[in-house]
Amino acid sequence: MLADYLQRREKLIAEDRALRIDHVRANYSAAEIKADKVVRSIRAKEAVSVWGVDHENIPHPYPGMEFLNAKEIIVKTDLFSKIVSKMPKGGLLHLHQNTSVEARMVLDLALGHPAIHIRVPGPLDAASLETVLPKIQPIPVEQYPAADAIGITDLLYTGGWVPINKARELFDPALGGPAGFDKWVLSTFVINPSDAFKTYNTPMKIWLKFGSTFAVTDPIIRFVPIQKEYLRTCIRSSIDDGISYIEIRTSFFKKYILAEDAKTKLELRELLLIFREVINEVKAEMKAKGREDDFAGLKIIYNTLRIISVEELEAELDRCSRFKQEFPDLIAGKSACKPLIYYAEPLLRFAEQHPDIPFIFHAGETLGDGSAADMNLYDAILLGTKRIGHGFSLAKHPKLMQICREKKIAIEVCPISNEVLRLTSSMPMHPLPIIMNQGIPVVLSSDDPAMFNSMGLSFDFFQVLVASEVTGLLTLGQMARDSITYSMLDERSKRKAMDAWERRWTKFIDEVAAMSP
């Protein structure tokens, strides 16, 4: 009786998981199967040895817990340092450009350029430090303050521009001096645990903090000499994390970038020229090192903001198609965020006129059931989106899941972003397994990693791996493959990128399989 029962049980489990990408692919190599076992064994051990014990200042540790609290533990695990961080990740397909470089690096770039100045409303003290947001931006040389300008913590300071380096040097020692300056500025660049879990602990509130950090860093990045170095750093650090291709969402909402003189407003076309230059430069660099497999390129997804009118969208669509004509390899697609139904008419027309520019919409980044952001899923799909950004609420929609499965619309799942922005309280609460088990292709993405202090893809991959006993290394491998399959690379480049990834994967798998579990 029991034997028969166990047989029926095996069959039912297999049927239940039949649609998962890691079950659809069946011909795993012996090394892959061995490596997967090694990883499951390390994960099971560390569930006890790392996540089952108390850590100083980290209440209630568990696998997949809040990332901002868990990060120091994560980086010390073998699973992270020996496995996930070494894995070839494939493509990073959902990344906002203005949060694509680590906060510390952005501050260093700002400190490294003499045009960058800082301003606050009046002298900073211990109390105002908690709430004041600085303005940091390049200013033209004729506006530079006199050389004897005082610091922003000086009682005589009246709110004018101070060179950022000087403001740092002169920062009141009682507030920590230069190190205190860095700590304060960086806290305005990122979301801190106290923001996410106390001050702004709801999906609605955390957006306030989210918006404020963009406002602080944007003028630094929108400056040609820094922009160039910023993009270079983004690509290089991604490559270091095992990412071999990037689709970056760039907002063209502000209509210029600032030239080296900090005065001349350059057209956005100049920004695309910078992209092309830096991409070619890094490609040449990788080729010179014999590492061509490690970087297949970068494309831009033309992003617009949720707040524009239909007329403004028409102008944006126009600019997007002009850019596509001039930079056909650089423009991957078009993304928009407002309730899509509002823009249905111009978008339908654009789709008809420009079959070469696919839509890649954000939709369903919400806890709502039937709310506007949730309803966007219907429109994204009806408008023909190639992928869906976030799709967090997709699990509620059986018919839409069926369509995504059948039409191979991949979901760009951003685990850490969803958790820090409070759509889910921890990774085990995330709907990712629901989506995966429905046979819908998934690519893991980092969204705004600078803001979450989660650079690269390793942290997102890690959180997914520890939050499930079904998912294993081979699942992550399939997701990496899918990130190339569902990229906007042309067919030839895609095959090339996939071949390169497979070579790296085989090498990686051999290394993992050789570890003693």
Next chain:
Amino acid sequence: MLADYLQRREKLIAEDRALRIDHVRANYSAAEIKADKVVRSIRAKEAVSVWGVDHENIPHPYPGMEFLNAKEIIVKTDLFSKIVSKMPKGGLLHLHQNTSVEARMVLDLALGHPAIHIRVPGPLDAASLETVLPKIQPIPVEQYPAADAIGITDLLYTGGWVPINKARELFDPALGGPAGFDKWVLSTFVINPSDAFKTYNTPMKIWLKFGSTFAVTDPIIRFVPIQKEYLRTCIRSSIDDGISYIEIRTSFFKKYILAEDAKTKLELRELLLIFREVINEVKAEMKAKGREDDFAGLKIIYNTLRIISVEELEAELDRCSRFKQEFPDLIAGKSACKPLIYYAEPLLRFAEQHPDIPFIFHAGETLGDGSAADMNLYDAILLGTKRIGHGFSLAKHPKLMQICREKKIAIEVCPISNEVLRLTSSMPMHPLPIIMNQGIPVVLSSDDPAMFNSMGLSFDFFQVLVASEVTGLLTLGQMARDSITYSMLDERSKRKAMDAWERRWTKFIDEVAAMSP
């Protein structure tokens, strides 16, 4: 172009929602449609007027927020006081007996009986008050302490039994006197916000608190004179909340109840006699008031604990079938909680021998993906469960959802329990809409309402109603209908209960439809 688009959009939304219970039923009356609109309008207004403003001591209010923080706001809303609390709820199908009466009432029952005594390890002070759990139980008269016994906060107290009334009277005024005593004792009976959101803020940790409260109240309830009053209160207060039928899970893990003399251990058969007596009493009471429609009865689901061995289970199954023979109307089914696969053999045999005693298993009350509690779902279904208790992780299992839909296995969803026990951080994060949209029957249940301070079903219904823009009053109505359809009532009693419910529903709908929205 747009007109065609909008038409396709309507069609897609309808297809996506086609399986929902509130869409399957189509022939709503004009009054039902009107009442649903009234409710949606009140909900939309209060989303702004109540949930959109700050409340003292309640950070970040929003609809569906943590129940323990939200309760004071909820009871003041029109949606709760004028609509949800008045609605006929149908059956309450998932309720643990030992948490079925409000904590304050249990304390009053204890204070009302001279045999009930209290004991703590030594004199209580402000510090130990935070951590010490009292022992409260009936003791035989010959063990009563001398009449001049001192209080439990007296420095000379050495840890003996004190009559609970006396302990209350003598409670140190510096610790609040009798009111301070009540506050302290009640805090050991329930889960407080600080337990759920601070001290034990994970699904693993909160179980510690959960278990401790059972240990405190169990000896009070397991005493015949109190047991009787306890059950009477449970039924009466449920009726007051619009519940007309109850299936209560009673644990037969401890093998006796204590007689009036606080000495004689009575067989559990006596407990069933008490049930029969009280049920008949309340039925007669309702009949005398002309309110027969308001109570269709109560059945017991024979519950076992997760910790027993296979041999112990065999004995339990044996007792269960003997009880079913003697009390055929009283025993609704059999429920067990440990990894079910462990018990597969005896359960399979029992099912074959006792087709009259259906299984009603807990399964999937977990955030795990592939964990033992998650895997229980496969076994519950293979073993032929009639309903699933919780089924929280069911959304991850496409094949199992299909089976539940086809075989009409209803899910006993316990919204507030899941949230307080930290499976979900708020109602909008709950997977209920996923399950509903897959066409799986759902009954809302309260689980352990005394522990969550959520007596009745109104609070659970309310949280579900405010957390979705798709769900409306008619959805709640269908859930109430389903709670009768998927009850263990025999066919004749079911029809009778349903007819009674429909009469009450029609009256309720007319009242709501007459409200100005």
